[in-house]
Amino acid sequence: MTPPPPLGRHRNKDGLTFDPALDDTELATVRDALARGRWADARQLLARTGDDWDRRGHRLVVLAEAPTSATWARDWLLAEPDSPDAATLLACAGVLRCLAGKETPETAHALCLAAARLAPRDPTPWLAVLILARRTGTADERVRAFDQVRARHRDHHHAHHLMAACLAERQEGDRDDPLHEVYDFAAWAAEQAPADSPLAVLPVVAHAERYRALARAGLEPGDPARSAHWTTRRARQVMKAAFDWWLEWDIDEDTADGTDTTTAATAHPRRKVDLNYLAHAKLHEGRLAEAAALLTRIGPHVTRVPWTYPDRDPAAAFRAARRTALGAT
Known part of the structure; x- marks a missing residue:
């Protein structure tokens, strides 16, 4: 997709x-x-x-x-x-x-x-x-x-990500609401999506989008690493959302005996989350070390990129994470 x-x-x-x-x-x-x-x-x-x-x-x-x-x-x-x-x-x-x-x-x-x-x-x-x-x-x-x-x-992923961005930008009052509607929307969309849909990672995207909106409103620092609120309670929420939906997307092409399973009924099903999406969610949270680890794990198959973050340069973030990954190997 x-x-x-x-x-x-x-x-x-x-x-x-x-x-x-x-x-x-x-x-x-x-x-x-x-x-x-x-x-x-x-x-x-x-x-x-x-x-x-x-x-x-x-x-x-x-x-x-x-x-x-x-x-x-x-x-x-x-x-x-x-x-x-x-x-x-x-x-x-x-x-x-x-x-x-x-x-x-x-x-x-x-x-x-x-x-x-x-x-x-x-x-x-x-x-x-x-x-x-x-x-x-x-x-x-x-x-x-x-x-x-x-x-x-019903599973149009661009439309769902745009709606998550729109909802995340709604702000009432001068603080974040842990029950903000964007989280409900993302959870609902993920639950409705098929098991192999990239929409499964929408709850993680919702947290990243919400932080972007809070930073734009001046309620959180531009750098998430400087936010005690984000790196404690919110970080746990983000990681919980990630692990709730964390399943690798790869299909094993060969079994131990060399039998090709990709076209057979015994093939491993495509699972819920494309790690590319999660890696780029990390990039937009500013968590380059975690993103770098994911990018290294994904290897040459990094093809997914963010598209709902007009204030960030995904190319620069991508290169920074790759440099971090290369430095760690």
């Missing part, structure tokens, strides 16, 4: 960029082609993606990030007025243009509704509405958009 991309690219002082396409090399190639006006490549990619809704949402948002995507999506839509792929790409591009201050929320929202009419089964136009509502809408509008996504794909 491909994770959703971060909303925008991040650049740090050494000039390295973080690629939202992640390990989807086919997507990266098509994105470059789209930037040159070759929208037929995007049409073929999305046709091959089919109704893999998580991957489709990821690919459309990444394709929409290019500055010229809206232009080429309009050209595509002129050539194929009934194309749901063209309409949804234009909707995603319109939302990202709105977040960049280049489009009005009303225009972006209208593009999303037009795409939804052409593709009534596709959750992606409603994912775009949710991305838009997070920045420009009301709490009710976010909930309605999330419900529309979930009605079409």
